[in-house]
Amino acid sequence: MKLSNVLSTVNQFEKSKFINFLDRICSEASAHDKELAKQFKNLDGQIKNASSGEVTQLFKLALPLYQKEVKSQLALSGAQAALLVNILSRDGNCVARVSWIEQLYAREWKQIDAQAKELQTFFTSTDKSDAYDEPKRLAIYHACLYEALHNDERVNREGKITDEERGILNVLAHKLDVTADNRVAIEHLIDPIPKTGVAECLNQLREIGIVFVSKKHQTVYVPDEIVALLHRIQSKELADKHLLRILRTFSDAELSNVLKNHDKRIRGVDREDKIDTVFKMGLSVSDILCKDMHNEQTALPERKDRLKLLIDDLQLAVNKLGSTLEERCSLIIQSLNSSAEHEFNILSATGYKSLFATLSQHMPKLPAMLKTEFELEPNQEIDVEKLRALAITPYDILFMLSNDQIKALKSEMCISRRGDARQVILESFADATDKLVENYEALARRDLAELKQKNIEIAEADIGVKFEEVTKAIFEELxxxxxxxxxxxxxxxxxxxxxxxxxxxxxxxxxxxxxxxxxxxxxxxxxxxxxxxxxxxxxxxxxxxxxxxxxxxxxxxxxxxxxxxxxxxxxxxxxxxxxxxxxxxxxxxxxxxxxxxxxxxxxxxxxxxxxxxx
Incomplete structure (x- = not known):
């Protein structure tokens, strides 16, 4: 959900912490930011009384300072806050009940704890080894992280990892090829993440303007703008769904290349497990695209051509291709990060509903698959309005399915047109909406005979809803x-x-x-x-x-x-x-x-x- 929609949804008390945090940043920044000072002056300094639109505008102006302050506060908030932020900033978790966030936290904590215990055996077995293998690299990172956390105690200060130390550790992890899941597990070994206390930590995050918590509905809201901010703080180049979209377009050989480049097992590992392993490693998307997915002997022109093909596979609308490998990689990342509006607009509201209904009819397990993919609550009803609130686009649904599933769907839906299967499926629902628009007046008059004559099969009970949806489609076209x-x-x-x-x-x-x-x-x-x-x-x-x-x-x-x-x-x-x-x-x-x-x-x-x- 957009920030303006969240502000309209929650009450004054529930948005007070965000308002107070923004108010403080705007007050401090007004002294050296003329545009922000002018906007702030228009409100007479009374952000509490400002409209949702005015608050959203202030947030946009203050965003660089807001992000800097949030990053500083998170650095002081400990491992539990970091884990919770990681969960809240993932796809599908931006609107969720508190009880479900607690379940996700418990599940994540259990996985981290199990991995930490497994790594502990690495460190005891590598103390006397001279081999520079993965256990040795992990042991080096463990020793450095331990030192960063405990060096403060020598001067009688509380042990904390500063922002500067964190930056150095990130560089070290990259050079030692320590994956994201192992970093978290190692830190849990040295500074254990609390197993309970999620509600208190949510309140802590609410104090620094990251989340909104509705007491009445026991629901947590993280606006889309805040999710993007958290991704930047985490140095996360792409949302998880977009990284998975890229990985699912890779060949088996390319997935194996990524795993081999990071000393991971590939023999006897099936395609889905390869994708899952690469995804959990937390690798840089730029490194994957420019280096890891290619064979070592692959020449630069071939790598550039492969990224050009990837742009087509992902159906990205780019104005230029870029002349260098890095430019093409950057174009892919930028296009995916800014793709949401285009992907929602590709189908009208009617078209999206029809697509989802048809896919669910041919694939009854689709709602369950969406719940697994986006960590949605098991007993939650899935509809298009819910998907829109979670920023899940028609493309996200189609790219969640494998190429074989998409081809089978196209065949079952009797779509004979040639071309990319996903694109052809989307276009067929755009065409269906166009047909209803053409016969808009007959729909308004509930003239079933005329609609049937034009090969439009529709139940009389559904005409009112269809008329409403087609009216929306016309407004969108305008x-x-x-x-x-x-x-x-x-x-x-x-x-x-x-x-x-x-x-x-x-x-x-x-x-x-x-x-x-x-x-x-x-x-x-x-x-x-x-x-x-x-x-x-x-x-x-x-x-x-x-x-x-x-x-x-x-x-x-x-x-x-x-x-x-x-x-x-x-x-x-x-x-x-x-x-x-x-x-x-x-x-x-x-x-x-x-x-x-x-x-x-x-x-x-x-x-x-x-x-x-x-």
């Missing part, structure tokens, strides 16, 4: 931001808004999509009560409702008059045929000029006039 995160946050079992369009960090349009089989839509009193409830819910989380927009096949005269005379809320009405006409005008222009403000005029909107002015 370049509007359909905010599914906010919609999920404000919806209750009783009040469920159809569509929320974000105009800015704080301003929104509430959209309602209404079908009608009997002709003109005429239920004003019922619709009015609904939208007013949604307005109240949005305002309660700090959003300003610029307009309510109702889309229907047509409206009765009484409905139009009632909407125009309503003094409590601003309502605009738009006929389905008019919205389709606006979309067609938008598509026909080379450089369309469309603004959501065209929907805020009130009353029955003149689609012809809007289409003409795009």
């Amino acid at each position: 370049g509007l931001v359909v905010d599914e995160d906010l919609r999920r946050d404000i919806n209750t079992a009783k009040d469920k808004a159809d569509i929320l369009l974000s105009l800015s960090e704080d301003d929104i349009i509430i959209g309602e999509a209404k079908t009608s089989k009997k002709g003109d839509f005429a239920k004003y009193s019922t619709t009015s009560r609904q939208v007013k409830a949604y307005v109240s819910r949005c305002e309660a989380v700090g959003k300003r409702v610029a307009q309510v927009l109702i889309v229907a096949p047509s409206f009765s005269n009484d409905f139009v008059e009632s909407a125009e005379m309503d003094t409590e809320v601003n309502i605009s009405l738009l006929e389905a045929s008019g919205l389709k006409k606006i979309l067609e005008a938008h598509k026909s222009r080379r450089n369309p000029k469309f603004s959501a403000k065209l929907f805020t005029k009130g009353g029955l909107l003149k689609a012809d006039l809007i289409a003409k002015n795009i």
Whole structure:
């Protein structure tokens, strides 16, 4: 979830620690940062009263200093905080119940403790050995880490590893080829990680503005922006899901090359175990791409060509290829780190739901696979809204599956088009949405006969939901931001808004999509009560409702008059045929000029006039 959405979700008490931490950093930084000082002055120094958008803007301006302070605080927080941060910054854990985080922590602690005991036997057996093998290298790192932790005690100070010492140890680990899992296990041997106390440590992390904890729902939130910040502090070049995506495109020989370069066993190890071992080693992605995956005798031009092929395999849209090996490696990393928005936009909300439903139908175990892949709670319901909140894109799902599984899916779905199987599957769902958009008016009228004539099979009970989803798809094609995160946050079992369009960090349009089989839509009193409830819910989380927009096949005269005379809320009405006409005008222009403000005029909107002015 984005920071602005988290701020809108939690209450004032639950975001107070983050606000206080940001307030202190902004106060200190204002003296030498004119832009930040100006923004801070606009709030009169009262961040507590600022809107979610204003707080988010301040966070962006103060980010370098914020990151520096968080890094400093984490360095003083001990091994337990480091382990917890590692768990919270992993894919799928940015929104999770406290009890599930505690279970993940217990599982991780058990693995680290077992590995630490196994390494202990290494050190006792290598004391008299002269061989410079892995046990010897681990013993050297162990001795240096022990010295860094205990050298303070000689001058009567508490034993801690400073930020400078940590930097030196990281270089040493890299030169000695000590993998990330072994580093953690060795440190656990010297300075044991507490087995309990997760709740107290979460509060400690909350104090330094890393997490939000909802007491009511017992849920931990880590905004996407904070996850990215933590990755930078951890020197983590890519999110885990993106590293796995890369490894799954490698051949068996390339995976073996990576393992051989780090003295790991390859004989009798199957493909999945190779991927799992490389993933857990915590290697630099740059080193894997530039060096480890290639044979030693592979020439530079061949390595560059292999990265060019990898860019295609990962379906990355890059403007240039780069002339050097390092440039191509950097392009791959940058593209994956900034891919989320593009990957969500590749399918409309409707297309994503259809994709997930179809994949689940052909692969009933898909939800369970997602829970395993992204460490989701076993009893948690998996749907597209939940996946969006966890920043899990359609590409993440398809790249989670093996090439053989993808080919089998393509065949089962009767997709005959040639090309990359994953891309072809995605495009087929984009096409399905386009077909529904073409027949948007028939969908609005609930005209099953016409839809069937156009080879669109749909149950009558599903028409309302489909109309809502296609309306979202049209808004997205018009370049509007359909905010599914906010919609999920404000919806209750009783009040469920159809569509929320974000105009800015704080301003929104509430959209309602209404079908009608009997002709003109005429239920004003019922619709009015609904939208007013949604307005109240949005305002309660700090959003300003610029307009309510109702889309229907047509409206009765009484409905139009009632909407125009309503003094409590601003309502605009738009006929389905008019919205389709606006979309067609938008598509026909080379450089369309469309603004959501065209929907805020009130009353029955003149689609012809809007289409003409795009």
